Amino acid sequence: MExxxxxxxxxxxxxxxxxxxxKPVTEGRVGMYVCGPTVYSNVHLGNLRTFMSFDMVFRYLxxxxxxxxxxxxITDAGHLESDAEEGEDKIAKKARLEEIxxxxxxxxxxxxFHTITAKYNFLPPSIEPTATGHIVEQIEMIKEIMDxxxxxxxxxxxxxxxxxxxxxGNNYGILxxxxxxxxxxxxxxxxxxxxxxxxxxxxxxxxxxxxxxxxWPSPWGEGFPGWHLECSVMSSKYLGxxxxxxxxxxxxKFPHHECEIAQSHACSGVQPVNYWMHANMLxxxxxKMSKSTGNSILPGEILTGENKVLSKAFGxxxxxxxxMQANYRSILDFSNDGLLASEKGYNRLMEAVSLLDAIQxxxxxxxxxxxxxxxxxxxxxxxxxxxxxxxxxxxxxxxxNQLKDNKATITESDxxxxxxxxNAFVFDILGLVNDAKDEGSNKLDGTVELLIKLxxxxxxxxxxxxxxxxxxxxxxxxxxxxxxxxxxxxTVN
RNA sequence: GACAAGGUGGCUGAAUGGUUUAAGGCGACAGACUGCAACUCUGUUUUUUGUGAGUUCGAAUCUCAUCCUUGUCUCCA
Numbered sequence: 001m002e003x004x005x006x007x008x009x010x011x012x013x014x015x016x017x018x019x020x021x022x023k024p025v026t027e028g029r030v031g032m033y034v035c036g037p038t039v040y041s042n043v044h045l046g047n048l049r050t051f052m053s054f055d056m057v058f059r060y061l062x063x064x065x066x067x068x069x070x071x072x073x074i075t076d077a078g079h080l081e082s083d084a085e086e087g088e089d090k091i092a093k094k095a096r097l098e099e100i101x102x103x104x105x106x107x108x109x110x111x112x113f114h115t116i117t118a119k120y121n122f123l124p125p126s127i128e129p130t131a132t133g134h135i136v137e138q139i140e141m142i143k144e145i146m147d148x149x150x151x152x153x154x155x156x157x158x159x160x161x162x163x164x165x166x167x168x169g170n171n172y173g174i175l176x177x178x179x180x181x182x183x184x185x186x187x188x189x190x191x192x193x194x195x196x197x198x199x200x201x202x203x204x205x206x207x208x209x210x211x212x213x214x215x216w217p218s219p220w221g222e223g224f225p226g227w228h229l230e231c232s233v234m235s236s237k238y239l240g241x242x243x244x245x246x247x248x249x250x251x252x253k254f255p256h257h258e259c260e261i262a263q264s265h266a267c268s269g270v271q272p273v274n275y276w277m278h279a280n281m282l283x284x285x286x287x288k289m290s291k292s293t294g295n296s297i298l299p300g301e302i303l304t305g306e307n308k309v310l311s312k313a314f315g316x317x318x319x320x321x322x323x324m325q326a327n328y329r330s331i332l333d334f335s336n337d338g339l340l341a342s343e344k345g346y347n348r349l350m351e352a353v354s355l356l357d358a359i360q361x362x363x364x365x366x367x368x369x370x371x372x373x374x375x376x377x378x379x380x381x382x383x384x385x386x387x388x389x390x391x392x393x394x395x396x397x398x399x400x401n402q403l404k405d406n407k408a409t410i411t412e413s414d415x416x417x418x419x420x421x422x423n424a425f426v427f428d429i430l431g432l433v434n435d436a437k438d439e440g441s442n443k444l445d446g447t448v449e450l451l452i453k454l455x456x457x458x459x460x461x462x463x464x465x466x467x468x469x470x471x472x473x474x475x476x477x478x479x480x481x482x483x484x485x486x487x488x489x490x491t492v493n
Numbered sequence: 494g495a496c497a498a499g500g501u502g503g504c505u506g507a508a509u510g511g512u513u514u515a516a517g518g519c520g521a522c523a524g525a526c527u528g529c530a531a532c533u534c535u536g537u538u539u540u541u542u543g544u545g546a547g548u549u550c551g552a553a554u555c556u557c558a559u560c561c562u563u564g565u566c567u568c569c570a
Contacts, residue, residue, distance in 0.1 A: 014497095035570070036570080037570060038569085038570055043570085044570065046570080047570050050570075051570095075570080090569085162567090173496090176496065176497070176565080176566090177496055177497065178495075178496050178497090178565090178566075179495095179496090196567095199567080200567065201567080202567050202568065203567085203568055206568075226568060227567095227568045227569085228567090228568075248570080249564090249570060250497080250498065250563095250564060250565085251564055251565065251569085251570070252565095252570065253496095253497070253498095253564090253565075254496075254497080254564095254565055254566070254567080255565080255566075255567045255568080256567090256568090256569095256570090258567090259567075259568090278497095278498090280498065280499085280563090280564090281498085281563060281564060283562090283563075286562085287562095287563095288562095288563065288564085321518095322505090325505075325506065325507095325517085325518070326505085326506060326507095327506085327507075329498085330498090330499080330506080330507095331498075331499060331500095331562085331563065331564095332505095332506090333505075333506095335504085335505085337504060337505080337519085337520095338504075338505055338506095338519090340519080341504070341505060341518065341519035341520080342505085342518075342519080343519095344518080344519060344520095345517090345518045345519065346518095348518090348533090349518095351533085385507080387506060387507055387516090387517070387518090388507065388508085388516075388517080390517070390518080391506095391507075391516055391517030391518080392516095392517085393517090394517060394518070395517085398534095401533080401534060401535095402534085402535090404533095404534085405533095405534065405535090407534090407535090459528075462528070464528065464529075467528090468529085468530085471530085471531080475531080480531070480532065481531080481532085482531080482532045482533075483526085483527065483530090483531085483532080484526085484532085484533080485526075489532095491532085
């Protein structure tokens with residue numbers, strides 16, 4: 001029997017602002033859409049956290065036995081600059097600065113994005129559609145919205161008529177809690193000579209001026225699609241009119257997701273998303289990340305240590321563990337101290353998992369493995385509460401260490417259950433990787449074993465100066481010797 | 494200004510009315526181990542939940558006020 005039948009998953013729905021029992025449209029299948037990266041620069045660390053949260057959601061749904069179609073788009077059409085660079089496309093701007101083709105920029109940062117997500121052990125989505133690959137569908141959707149009378153053309157651009165949409169009994173603002181009247185007051189002063197009917201209307205299609213490189217023909221002339229349209233188009237194309245889960249960063253709630261709801265609802269007449277999930281933001285050293293103040297770091301720079309923010313390089317598994325120790329809906333403070341603490345905890349967890357293969361079984365168990373297992377699932381079923389799940393894993397770590405010291409006992413069947421559950425949660429669900437695993441080569445092993453042997457001889461001769469020299473200099477190289485009852489072992493840090 | 498998400502121990506970070514005299518990780522302290530350490534293990538430790546009122550038999554959890562942080566305010570993940 002599939003695990004989802006015995007686990008009642010609850011998800012916090014941003015739309016209702018409450019935890020709801022998860023019930024997919026089609027039993028046993030889940031359609032999930034997550035707003036993907038804009039590929040005109042390296043993926044932002046905060047963005048990576050969002051994607052990592054949904055990678056965990058994807059993993060847990062798969063673990064529960066759902067057939068999941070996970071769609072995460074690539075925004076490669078670029079968007080307008082919000083500052084004085086009027087009418088210029090972000091990707092086109094970058095391309096001009098670097099004197100290369102726009103699609104070259106797209107390609108470079110798409111590859112970078114895939115490289116980074118692979119390093120952080122993300123599962124690839126089921127479909128990764130691009131905005132530029134769906135221009136035809138986007139034009140079709142605009143036509144459909146115009147046919148319903150909810151969009152209008154001005155000078156080669158098409159805008160969504162928000163006021164009319166609301167007059168027909170809809171609620172633009174249903175997700176973000178904003179009301180349309182306030183929006184008028186807040187934007188009127190800034191938006192004097194707009195060609196829009198109302199300031200809160202948003203663009204579905206934008207006319208391209210001469211300088212705009214990325215452009216496509218349309219019934220309204222040459223132009224490019226509005227930012228919000230691609231997600232409506234691609235989610236309905238691959239997941240249908242009503243999808244189960246739509247995810248993204250908190251910052252996308254308004255206007256992006258609000259506009260998505262309006263566009264999709266205008267076409268289909270139904271609420272397009274059953275469960276809206278929003279991952280919270282990330283701070284760096286208790287402050288917002290900003291390139292201009294230097295308070296920023298790229299995901300790749302964490303792994304190499306080439307940055308001014310952290311004292312050393314950290315493995316992808318450590319970073320992932322650190323992020324999973326916080327709830328996806330909480331603001332997370334990324335810091336050197338936080339990572340150092342997580343690294344220790346992470347190492348303890350991994351050591352315990354490694355120990356599982358060498359455990360002796362007995363006639364009884366001094367730990368209720370079945371109950372513990374259920375508690376792990378209960379944590380995940382409660383809106384993917386990974387911090388609690390990890391706390392539970394450390395209950396098992398303590399037990400495993402007691403087993404190693406023969407201070408606890410376990411039966412054969414309980415050990416099998418313990419191993420299965422630990423591996424499922426640590427590797428399949430949390431997606432952690434054992435950073436240290438593949439670092440030691442045979443040559444290194446042999447060399448260190450030789451030094452351990454020399455040190456052992458020195459110690460037998462009470463030559464503490466020599467034995468300490470070997471120990472300390474190896475430590476400086478990142479090789480830590482561990483003197484145990486049955487001899488000396490080592491780990492590579 | 495409006496809307497949204499938050500403010501919990503030395504740090505990180507759970508718990509949304511009573512089984513929590515606030516989980517787990519890190520740190521600190523003590524013991525075991527060690528030639529001494531480190532590692533590891535075992536045990537102990539700290540806060541009364543931004544501030545001020547209120548509701549309740551009972552509040553971190555609900556209400557009100559106030560301060561602070563972060564995000565967003567229409568083409569910026």
